[in-house]
Amino acid sequence: MHTGTGPHRRDVRDWIVDLSMFLIALVYAIMTVLDFPPPGPSGGEIPPFPERDIPTWWEIVERIVALAACVSLWWRRRWPTRIAVALIVVSVVSQPASCAMLISLFSLALHRPPRTSLVVFGLGVGSVGLRSLLVPDPYIPPLLAFLLGVAIQGSVIGWGLTVHHRRELVESLRDRAVHAETEAQLRAEHAQHQVREAMAREIHDVLGHRLSLLSVHAGALEYRPDAPPEEIARSAKVIRESAHQALQDLREVIGVLRAPVGELPQPTMADLRQLVEEADDVGARVEFTTDYEGTVPDRTGRTAYRIVQEGLTNVRKHAPGADTRVAVRGAPGEGLTVEVRNGHAPAGGSGGRSDGQGLVGLTERVSLLSGRLEHGPTSDGGWRLSAWLPWPA
Incomplete structure (x- = not known):
């Protein structure tokens, strides 16, 4: 999950999402600037309210500001807090920038901690109240307009926080799975190490016993070269059998070491x-x-x-x-x-x-x-x- 810090290279999905957000904000701004009157109860149009005395230069500035607000959405991933605060301030006096402001709030809740999002949301609530006083809606009472604006901003923030927490949960589950896999691998390696230590002890015990038999009989033949032929043959037989059994033990050990799982034959x-x-x-x-x-x-x-x-x-x-x-x-x-x-x-x-x-x-x-x-x-x-x-x- 991108946290919004540092450069972020967009992939195809990011380009599609960013372009969609820009076009949605731009279409809303255009529709607001054209000022289409809403339909009346009988399908007709509500008579327009008395026109405000708005200078032409202000209308031009408002449209430029709205366009700049829409364009600023392209950098909302890199600077979500700055963009959201700036658009909240702009939306107080520029209705066409409201949609861009809501999109920036969603991005803020998505890429920043909840505490930052709630602080900015408080600033947004203040901007709604200030706008209801400075630029009252002619069709909606000020209190209702204020509550409606707060509800819309709260819904957008809540939606963003939900997605934010869901991504964190998915990331946490992914990290937990990786951690569990690593622990399982370490436990397997530890178990394998213990098995190999047990094998080393078995090799010491088994081969030590066989080689001690060989040493005793070989020493007897060395110090008593004049022993009777029957005793020499008996010692040679024991040496041969012990050597053969030692080789068998070695083959069993090597077979166990080659196998992925197994144990030495136990007495x-x-x-x-x-x-x-x-x-x-x-x-x-x-x-x-x-x-x-x-x-x-x-x-x-x-x-x-x-x-x-x-x-x-x-x-x-x-x-x-x-x-x-x-x-x-x-x-x-x-x-x-x-x-x-x-x-x-x-x-x-x-x-x-x-x-x-x-x-x-x-x-x-x-x-x-x-x-x-x-x-x-x-x-x-x-x-x-x-x-x-x-x-x-």
């Missing part, structure tokens, strides 16, 4: 025993005990799986060969407790201390479930990782 509590057996196969001597009944919620089960996975991975990294115990216990309404505890690492191991991103990711996972995570060294030189997860009844 469940049913996969927990297989996870422990894989760790036990590499000689970690893992003791696994469970004491719970019922069906663990999927999200809680996934988190429990990741806790055990991260704990076993850290044992292989920092305390290889240490005795490890995995315990899962709980009940609906009491919560699920998951604990991974390893003893002192043989051969001068590090005892399982780790300040990497794995524990940071676990802390975030557990906090999202409103659970608790504890980790730290034990009295026997080992390491303990324990978490409590809510399990609704």
